[in-house]
Amino acid sequence: MTHSRKILVTGADGFIGSHLTEALVRQGHDVKAFVLYNSFNTWGWLDQCAADIRGHFEVFSGDIRDPYGVRKAMEDCDRVLHLAALIAIPYSYHSPDTYVDTNIKGTLNVLQAARDLGVSKLVHTSTSEVYGTARYVPIDEKHPLQGQSPYSASKIGADQMALSFYRSFETPVSIIRPFNTYGPRQSARAIIPTVITQIASGKESIQLGSLHPTRDFNYIEDTVRGFIAMLESSNSIGEEINIGSNYEINIGDTVSMIAELMNRSVNIVSSDDRKRPEKSEVERLWADHSKAKNLLGWEPLYSGTEGLRKGLEKTIEWFTKPENLSRYKADLYNI
Template sequence: MNDTTWQGRTVLVTGAEGFIGSALVDELVALGAHVRALCHYKPYGAAGNLARYASDHRAELLAGDVRDPFVVDEAVAGVEVVFHLAALIGIPYSYTAPESYVQTNVVGSHAVVAACRRHGARMVHTSTSETYGSALRVPMDETHPAQPQSPYAASKIAADAMVLSYHASFGTEVAVCRPFNTYGPRQSARAVIPTILRQLAAGADEIRLGSTTPTRDFTHVSDTVAGFLTVGSSDAALGRAVNLGTGQEISIGALAELLIQVSGRDARVVVDEARLRPEASEVDRLLSDNGLARSLGWEPLTSLEDGLRDTWRWVLGTDEPGSTRYVV
């Protein structure tokens, strides 16, 4: 499957209502794909980030749960490529409810890859840079050891192994995208960048954070989406994990100062002990080696400063929700 266009293809996106998932749906629709969007069932029926597609034939909204193999089988039947983004995310909650992460992230991913095997669909599975834990060497390429420093990370390591085993065992077309700290419009306030920006937008003169010393490799959502599409159309990615990061790092403290600068507000950073992770669980450094992704034809195009300005405009509401155009 070397054709890099998506015109006329039928694809499934799980976790489609989420931050990255909804951006991916937007781009696939813009590129001419017919998209099935599987979202977690809600009894009140809200479509959230995908509300615009409620009466748009280009996207078919499905409600269900990836832990249910019957729902997943029906969703996968007849599609060419499955982008599997559905997951229980958020590190702090995984300390409280680790079994929930196993069920959604491991059992759910198995349901998806098993359905892909039955129906002959290609699967692009979503991993996370948290699987690497604190850097043992930098930059971190795909051979960096996995280190489960939280139940969340452990569940994603297990899910990665499960889906890749289907490629090795059965020849199922599987590739793994491993994003590094994606940020941008629509991201929930649980993440550090929208947390800081929302405090600034509310007029706070103190920005309350957990540890400010860890470093991260922040990737704008438009670049992450482009990476998913590159991996999804690349035969060379099959059976492999592919890092999607910029190859640049910044400490959380320096990031906060940059966000204050971007916002034009006057504030200072304060460490809030209630926001600190357990000491052994904190990932101190993440910095990607994106050489493999570049060899497939992908490169990050959005600078951190430009991406933060884009996110700040979204937080202020000066852009309509979802107005960002995600270009490959």
């Protein structure tokens, strides 16, 4: 079966997916954006895409859980970037079944269609959460996988399904494993937007969960560059590859940095309802990105303390614009 060089992006309506769609269009690619069907006819964050992007990509409204729609969307595409997933950890505690349907069965639908249609490349999106609390640092791709939440367990299942198609059927699958991506458009369920939106809304006391866990934060531009490098490199087929900054910082120090950049002093109130169950909390994440450097030639542009500050400045600038801040409910705990 012959294909166009069209690229299908699932989850194109989300935080990372919308940025990735914009970047691909700007590079001149023919892009089909798979967005979640809804009766409001909204395309998620693609409704707010940049003026130079609007009208220059195709939209397919569907549901990753439906194999027929997934196959239909992929029929005229040669390459696939699969980002569609449920990612909120607290929501997975009370609604785990939908994580299995979306993350595992949804990925199976993508893999089966890619196999049947003979696509030339499929990049499947993993997460640093599959590693759980670091047993050693920095975390390389050989680190044990630990399902510490229903979300992370579903992503481990999806990753293994993807690898099984590579091993069983030689489906050209690559697995990208981004660490904690942040930037404009991110959901308020994540720590950095939670802090920025509460401070920007005038709160002097901000509600947070645990402050001691560490994270490896990656600015959205670096993550998008990682996806494109994975897509374009034949070295990535059959591989799991970390995309991370190789810089570790705890939540408390991250909050202090944000408050300093926003010229505000804040009082942090640690709220029990925002904390994960003790054994479910991922205490430490710190990425080894040497495999991405060796196989893809990828390195973070926003690295170390200065890189984080630079990325946070751009993120704060976007979130504090009234038209953007108004989209967030800073007074509610968003799971």
